[in-house]
Amino acid sequence: MHHKLHKLHKLLHVIDMQEARLERLEYCFPGIWSERPVFKSIDHAPGWDPLLWETLRKARDIAPSFKLVQIKEKCGTLRIYMERGSVPEGKEDEVRRILIEAGGISSLVCEVCGFTGKIDSSRRWRKTLCIEHRALF
Numbered sequence: 001m002h003h004k005l006h007k008l009h010k011l012l013h014v015i016d017m018q019e020a021r022l023e024r025l026e027y028c029f030p031g032i033w034s035e036r037p038v039f040k041s042i043d044h045a046p047g048w049d050p051l052l053w054e055t056l057r058k059a060r061d062i063a064p065s066f067k068l069v070q071i072k073e074k075c076g077t078l079r080i081y082m083e084r085g086s087v088p089e090g091k092e093d094e095v096r097r098i099l100i101e102a103g104g105i106s107s108l109v110c111e112v113c114g115f116t117g118k119i120d121s122s123r124r125w126r127k128t129l130c131i132e133h134r135a136l137f
C-alpha cells in the first residue's frame, strides 16, 4: 500500500477497525468465506461498506451457497471475488453481474465516507474520493 494512503487509513482508524468489520461481516453472513485459503481481510476504507453489505446480501439471496475468496480495492474500485463453484451453474452469471455492478457503483462512491465520489487518476494511484477527502491527500 502506498505510504500516503497508509497514513490516511491510519488517521481514519481504518486499520484499527479491520478486525471488527471482519467480525461483523461474518456475523451478518455466516460461512461467507471460502474454506480454502483465502485473503480474509477488508482493506478498503469504510465508505464502501454499505455497498459491500448490500452486494453480499443480493448475492446470497440469489445463491445462499455463495462464498467469498477475496474483497479488495483495485485501481480505485471495489472488487469482490467469489469462490468458483460456490454458486449453482445456472445462477453464476446473475451473481457475477451483481459483483461487477458493485465495482461500477464503487467508482462513484467515496471510499472513505460513502458520499458521492469520483475516481482520481491524476496521481500515481487511483482512488475514488469525494472533494473533501481528495483534499486530504
Ligand SMILES: [Zn+2]
Residues within 6 Å of the ligand: 110, 111, 112, 113, 114, 115, 129, 130, 131, 132, 133
Ligand atoms: Zn469522502
